[in-house]
Amino acid sequence: MSDEDREVDGKPDQPTPLRGPDEGVPPHPEGKRPSVAADITALATGLKTTLGEFFSPAVTLEYPEDKSPRSERYRGRHYLRRYENGLERCIGCELCAAACPVGCILVIAAENTDENRVSPGERYAKTYEINMLRCIFCGYCEDACPVQAIVLGPEYELSDTSREKFIYTKEKLLEPLPPDVQARLDSKGPK
Amino acid sequence: MAVATDQVTLQVDGVSVTVPKGTLILDAAKKLGIDIPIFCSHPKMEPVAVCRMCLIEVEKMPKLQPACAIPVAEGMVVRTLTDKVKQYQQGVLEFLLINHPLDCPICDKGGECPLQDQTFQYGPGASRYDFQKAHFDKAVPLSDKIVLDRERCILCWRCTRFTEEISGERELALIKRGVHTIIGTFNDEPAQSVYQGNWTEICPVGALTSRQYRFISRPWDLDRTPSVCPGCAMGCNIQIDSRHNKIGRFQSRENLEVDDGWLCDQGRYSFPYFQRDQEFGSPSIRRDGQLAAVSYPEAVAEAAARLQRAGSSAAGWASPGATNEELFLFQRLFRETLKSPHLDHRQQGIHETDPEDIGLPIADIERCDHVVVLGGQEVIDAAPVLHLRLHKSQRHGVAVHRVDEVKAGLAAVPAEATVVGVLATAARRADAITLQNQLVSKVKGSVRRLIVVRGPNGRGAKDLGILPHLGPGYAVLNGRAGRPRAEWPKAGIRALYIYDASPLQEFGATEAELDWLRSLDTVIVQRFKPSVLDEYAHVVLPGRAFPEKDGTMTSMEGRVQRIATGIDAAHVWDDWRILQAVANAMGAGWPYRTSESIFADLAKAVPAYAAAAPAQGRVLWGER
């Protein structure tokens, strides 16, 4: 049953229109006769803020020439760190994968042998992948890591050409660490 | 009023419970759902109360009592949640952890480690120990299957007690004294036991871990599928733990009637045979000498055409590793569609079979007073977990006689024996029957036998009639019997359909048979992995491995058990689907859509299977 044929005590149930079908445009209120000066002053007051801002120094950052300052604890792209002697820190313990709220880290561990020693101790990560498309950069993996292997660096420009490239594998993550990250880690205390 | 004398009523944390006399406080509390923390206690071993984790308060006893070792007494009042107990539990866990290495990140037990769980639940937040931990050697290869980390060991004695009470091999022992005590074999020689896999399961920490499963996965990443071990006819219940669609390990899934919670290494470490770690070839047809890859329908059509040409002179061999459903279809394909009686599942020997072979259920071995193992070690090699059952029976007073000849077996059993069991492999079945008959006349009690057949579904193959002379349910095919495999070369067979379901129970062709295969004009091979038979095959139909399919298997004692899909292999047709396609290509018109539907038909054709709804009861031919 559509709106039109609904009955309310005999009369079609319709909202009352604002103006009757035959009424014209209402007359202009008294004393407000159109004048050019009034229009210009209204225009000027309207643009006052805009003109004010126009001549004050721009706050826009001309990206990419200059970038917004980032805090030392900014959580951006991940890195897998190494010890001074070049051995990888990551021991493939999968605690980061367990801590990750979105489950975007895949770790497959394997056993170190004397010939193929990747990390100190018995265990290392044969496969370590982070799906950057799903990562929410919360930093839980960095907190969970018992050996401070996975850390979040400062970069946030992570665009790429194909979805597969967003699966960061070990060699991408093992790239050398930007210097200022080391400062942040030292401030966090020994691990 | 006089309560039945063997029942005892006691109170645990304010709730009263009545349990039979001699029950331990630990079990009485468990009956109320109160879990008292333990490490060294194990349901299948004598209590030793060495870890002292389970100490609880018992009224009128000044000291805290070990719940795992003190039997209940009438009117006993037990408290497990008092401050004294809680404070002590923190203390003992702190003691356990002072020399325990902080290995959780690299330890395989992480995530399923009782020490880890109980430290979270009962333990102190932090440890006040600030000295050097005692160091021992780590990652000691005890054998090619087990690695031992002596720093993680909390000396709960479970593994040494296992080798003494359960397997009887007494290989592991405590060495040195006090805090320097370690576990090890004699002179650090490699362990020889075939039950080492169980050590890794009963060890409450990561001291004993499996080398094959080393660092494969964390417990929370595993997909767990209940299934049955493909190793032998014992039918031990297992759990397939897989990750990324690859089998990580087999774990035991306790079935008190069959395996009592244990697995043998032969079965537990057999999963690499069923690993689909690379492509096993697509269906193919031999065209001018070479196997050309084709699609399934083409291969099925070719196979059907060739079989139809051979008609009743076709022969079919099915592996005792196949499921009941597949064997049923295989048997229908030959007897109904092809009208050929030539079926077999055995290798060389031609030994008879009948329902009496499952007279003695495995669990009943404990209730016998004399058990004759005809063939000694040979029977144990055929079903290794049987040894654990026999050793348990021996410890409870059953006389087990491991003999080689009938005469010795007869002499060993005294006339006044009441319940006698005879165990033998299929090869020695005839001797077993003669021994059984002689015993029946000598002994006043009952004599039952259990024949250890070959293959996880050897019994199923016999029940479903994959035999030339017997139809499903041992129906006698008078006059229409076929020829057993041994006679096929001379029986004018022109086509051979080999269904090699499991790499562990292969066709195993002899030299003579290989020559005969070359002479045949049709050889169809349906197998999981590329095998030597592929060169002789005209049609190759790749099928699935046992962890990739649903179905039921019948263990040697006639217990029908379900296996489930742990690994999915969608790109490979299920075996019963291939068999149905071949049959339907010849106009059989089978309507099956799932393996359950096949089982429904199977149960109609073989009534005894109807009684044993899968995974519960045994096929009792008595009520046929």
Place this chain on the structure above:
Amino acid sequence: MSLSQATVEKIQDYARRYPSAQSAILPALWAVQHEVGYVTSDGMREVAQHLGLPASLVEATSSFYSMYLTRPEGRHDAVMCVNVACALRGAEELFAYCEQRLGIRDGQTTSDGAITLRSTIECLGACGGAPMMQIDHRFEEDLTPERVNAIFERLRTEPAPSPEPPRPAAVPPTPTPAAKAAPKRPAGGSRPREKKADT
């Protein structure tokens, strides 16, 4: 390097004496130590074979007790107790003196292989004569630096104690001639043969 026939015989004799062969492990290990100088793994394996036991059990038992040596030691072993009763009467200082006198540390053997010096916290049961030492399982009590020197001099030249436990301390023959002739000394220290009590 298997055990000598005499030792094997002794082991079998022990096995017959006890209600269960397993009780013969300790005496058997003593026999092995007397012959070889310390308990070798081959020795343990042979003891296990002769007693019909798993070898791991014999090693478990042998490694538990502190008096079974696990590696070859000097001809003489000198053990000084440093438990409380002895320490109160200057055992620690005396031990330091011994170390300095023999030029070796605790647990080492002198270069000429004569003496192995060890201190032990295990009370040796001679607290009345503290400070004291146990030289080849015999007590030397109320030691002073001078007496220690004399002992060490003697040990440097003295051969190793005879593999058999030496005869009981020489006790003056009983004065009264009427006493029955002293019983024939048990030959070679082994017990006089008598049938095991049929329990």
Place this chain on the structure above:
Amino acid sequence: MAEKKILTKDFGAPGLAHLAGYEQTGGYQAYQKALKELQPDALVEMVKKSGLRGRGGAGFGTGQKWSFLPKGVYPRYLVINADESEPGCFKDRYLLEASPHQVVEGLLIAAFAIGCNLAFIYIRGEYLPQHEALEWALAEARQAGYIGKNVLGSGFDVDVILHRGAGAYICGEETALLTSLEGYRGEPRLKPPFPAIKGLYGKPTVVNNVETVATLPHIVSNGPDWFATIGTETGKGTRLWCMSGHVNRPGNYEMEMGAPIRELIYDLGGGVWKNRKLKAFQPGGASMMVLLPQHLDVGLDFDAIQKAGSLAGAGAMVVMDETTCMVDMCRRYVEFFHHESCGKCTPCREGTFWMTNVLTRIEEGEGKAGDADLLLEMGNNIDGRSFCPLGDASTWFPRSCIKYFRDEFEQHVTEHACPFRKERVMVA
């Protein structure tokens, strides 16, 4: 009150170690009297009436212990505990060395009383001379017909096996001794079942101390009433006390039960040496709580010492003068228990290891502020929680030292050094 010699009354007599010499002093008369005139049950009653309590350390009534044996269950075993490894204790050694036959006669009487045909003597490995003296005595007794078949025509068969231990203090504990005698690692067993019901080889077994059985010949020959007149109403007869430590005349003294400790230390022991002042003493060896000079008038009797806050134990009186560093004493005793712990149960195995580390740290001056309380708390988690009394006993001495000498512990921590060490001087 001078010594009251019963066991040691003939010591020093020539040839006492030999059969002939022992028989001259009336040896084996009691044994023959028991065999000929007394029935086994009468003997058990006699020992019960005499009020003889075990001299090994627990002080349990010997007669009572014998009566626990289930009737008619044979074979039964008697095991003599000669494993005496309690620090400060050397009384059994003195008895075995001086008069082995008295011990042999005692054990034969005990074997006859409980109807045991195979008795064992478990002697510690370190007592080689005593082992040989016993071996010689047993050979003589066999030769004289006291051991063997149908002894002296009484129809009683007995054989004795001398079993040599190999250095484990834990084997002094009753069930650990039985386990060791069976050839296993000397680890204590679950109780119940108690050895009297299911002991050696699963058969009913009685374990008695050397001194306990050495008293039996005197009880049999002089009668239980004579024995009951000696000592106090709860502690009957005499007891051998081993004096050691800072005392002028260390050695074994046989005292009537109940005599005050002062007499033992000052009259018999010649008082503290170098006429220094007594600081503390220990009545029962390593396992017992420390006592102070104010306890000197406590009677040498099980219950009196227990009321004073310690235990009589194995009767080893270790005397310490004012130059003794109590922390060092605690460290040595706990290190002893750590070295001797069998490692079977967690609290004792790990607890003694940790306590040793803490006490060593304090003694070397690197103690931390809360160490004393940490030791007390650790003690609470071991005492009453470990599998056998060794674990409990390892905490009693240190905790009693902390109770009485807490300031000494604090001093070690604050001064970062042991205040007594500079006093330590070479024994002239």
